[in-house]
Amino acid sequence: MTLSDNELIINANNGDVLAFEELIYRYDKMVLRLAFKYTGNADDAKDIYQEVFIRVFKNLSRFQFKSEFSTWLFRVASNVCISFKRKYNKVNHISLNDDDESSFVTEIPEDSKLLPDNLVVNNEFGDKISKALGTLSPNQKMSFLLKHYEGYKIREIADIMDCKEGTIKKYLFEAVRKLKTQLEGSY
Amino acid sequence: MEHFEYKEMIQFYLYDELENDKKKLFEEHIKICNECVIELESYKNLFAKVSGDSQSAFDTKLLTETRLELRGLLKAQKIKIPFTIKFKEIINSFLHKPYGLAFSGTAILLIGVFVGYLLYNTPSTINEQNVSNINDQLKIQNINFIDSDPSDGSVEFTFDAINPGHIKEKIDNPELQSILTYALLNEQNPGTRLNSINVINAVNSSSMDEEIKQTFISVAKYDQNPGVRREALNALNEIPADEEIKNTLIYVLLNDTSSGIRIEAINNLVRVSNQGISFTKNDLSMIREKMNLDKNNYVRFQAKNILKEY
Numbered sequence: 001m002t003l004s005d006n007e008l009i010i011n012a013n014n015g016d017v018l019a020f021e022e023l024i025y026r027y028d029k030m031v032l033r034l035a036f037k038y039t040g041n042a043d044d045a046k047d048i049y050q051e052v053f054i055r056v057f058k059n060l061s062r063f064q065f066k067s068e069f070s071t072w073l074f075r076v077a078s079n080v081c082i083s084f085k086r087k088y089n090k091v092n093h094i095s096l097n098d099d100d101e102s103s104f105v106t107e108i109p110e111d112s113k114l115l116p117d118n119l120v121v122n123n124e125f126g127d128k129i130s131k132a133l134g135t136l137s138p139n140q141k142m143s144f145l146l147k148h149y150e151g152y153k154i155r156e157i158a159d160i161m162d163c164k165e166g167t168i169k170k171y172l173f174e175a176v177r178k179l180k181t182q183l184e185g186s187y
Numbered sequence: 188m189e190h191f192e193y194k195e196m197i198q199f200y201l202y203d204e205l206e207n208d209k210k211k212l213f214e215e216h217i218k219i220c221n222e223c224v225i226e227l228e229s230y231k232n233l234f235a236k237v238s239g240d241s242q243s244a245f246d247t248k249l250l251t252e253t254r255l256e257l258r259g260l261l262k263a264q265k266i267k268i269p270f271t272i273k274f275k276e277i278i279n280s281f282l283h284k285p286y287g288l289a290f291s292g293t294a295i296l297l298i299g300v301f302v303g304y305l306l307y308n309t310p311s312t313i314n315e316q317n318v319s320n321i322n323d324q325l326k327i328q329n330i331n332f333i334d335s336d337p338s339d340g341s342v343e344f345t346f347d348a349i350n351p352g353h354i355k356e357k358i359d360n361p362e363l364q365s366i367l368t369y370a371l372l373n374e375q376n377p378g379t380r381l382n383s384i385n386v387i388n389a390v391n392s393s394s395m396d397e398e399i400k401q402t403f404i405s406v407a408k409y410d411q412n413p414g415v416r417r418e419a420l421n422a423l424n425e426i427p428a429d430e431e432i433k434n435t436l437i438y439v440l441l442n443d444t445s446s447g448i449r450i451e452a453i454n455n456l457v458r459v460s461n462q463g464i465s466f467t468k469n470d471l472s473m474i475r476e477k478m479n480l481d482k483n484n485y486v487r488f489q490a491k492n493i494l495k496e497y
Contacts, residue, residue, distance in 0.1 A: 032249075032250060053257050054257075058264070125236050125239070129237065153204065154202070169199065172198065176233075187233050
């Protein structure tokens with residue numbers, strides 16, 4: 001019999017390591033993909049993945065069952081991604097102000113080391129969109145990924161990112177406008 | 188509604204995130220606006236491509252590798268769980284059981300006893316009013332100076348007795364002097380004995396009592412540490428000379444194995460002589476012996492100088 005997320009959480013909080021593993025294996029692929037798409041780098045994606053699940057492990061006993069576990073997990077993942085500092089070869093210089101487009105300077109990495117190495121197999125459009133995602137601000141990028149890659153509703157994204165729905169709509173609108181321009185001719 | 192407003196709706200129409208009335212307005216608009224239809228198709232294509240990318244084949248090798256690394260990290264984290272959290276977890280799980288209530292009562296009682304112990308068994312800070320009680324506690328040991336500099340008129344130290352104690356007092360307090368005198372004879376640590384001498388010696392020598400003088404004499408004669416013996420001799424030098432001090436100096440001159448201390452003793456004998464304390468025949472005989480036999484030239488020279496006076 002398959003246990004629900006909440007049952008697995010209760011078991012995990014009672015020291016059942018297998019329950020914890022089962023719980024995270026339901027979602028870890030999505031977290032890894034989100035992290036990879038967010039950073040455009042497999043090593044950074046792995047670091048984010050580890051950080052997210054260590055935080056989940058440490059704080060699972062504080063989960064109050066007021067929201068879906070997946071929402072809570074993606075909130076953690078979103079926070080870790082947005083606050084993540086690349087360890088090396090930092091190529092994206094991101095404005096602190098999401099609305100300040102004039103100060104938003106981005107160098108799209110030409111170095112193939114920063115491109116998808118072996119996470120997503122042979123996807124030409126995937127390479128292009130990864131580069132284009134690098135031009136978005138952290139919040140725009142996260143909103144776009146949660147919407148288009150994880151399939152969340154705007155209301156849910158607002159919950160995950162702790163913003164108003166109107167703010168998320170603004171992020172999504174700007175993100176799509178930029179990507180559309182950059183990917184012109186590729187779709 | 189303006190045309191650009193309809194254009195802004197395209198994306199959210201495709202998300203199916205428009206409110207019903209706006210959705211109907213938009214659907215009416217695209218029936219008559221070719222530009223918005225073209226734009227709608229463009230968005231559809233883009234979103235279809237993005238959707239295709241989101242469902243691309245995923246390298247399971249990387250996922251497996253990352254999972255294995257996480258498993259290792261989690262094991263390390265489990266080991267690192269702080270004792271306080273573990274303790275809390277144990278208590279929480281215990282309290283949920285039927286005998287939790289009984290345990291709670293016992294725990295509160297034990298905590299009460301413990302708090303009582305802490306309240307009534309804290310190290311006492313001793314002042315002039317109760318310092319005399321310490322004098323009765325003969326087993327004072329492990330004196331640790333916190334402030335051994337007597338120049339500001341007070342010193343501070345902790346000690347072990349029947350109960351641990353802590354003293355911050357003026358150096359001329361007789362009871363404090365008494366404790367340090369006791370420490371000078373009994374403390375294992377030569378540093379503490381040296382500090383005790385310095386503190387006692389910082390008090391005007393005229394106010395020193397007989398007990399302190401006798402202690403200095405004993406230490407100068409018998410302390411195992413040459414530094415302490417030498418400091419005791421210096422302390423005796425601060426006290427007005429008398430027969431007893433003269434005899435002590437002669438004893439040290441004859442018996443101490445350290446030439447430095449014998450030099451200190453013979454110099455002090457010169458000072459004693461200058462203060463009008465006379466030497467007996469027996470004293471002179473012993474000094475003569477040193478003049479002839481002492482290994483140290485300076486000691487022999489000073490012995491000769493003393494004998495010249497007689």
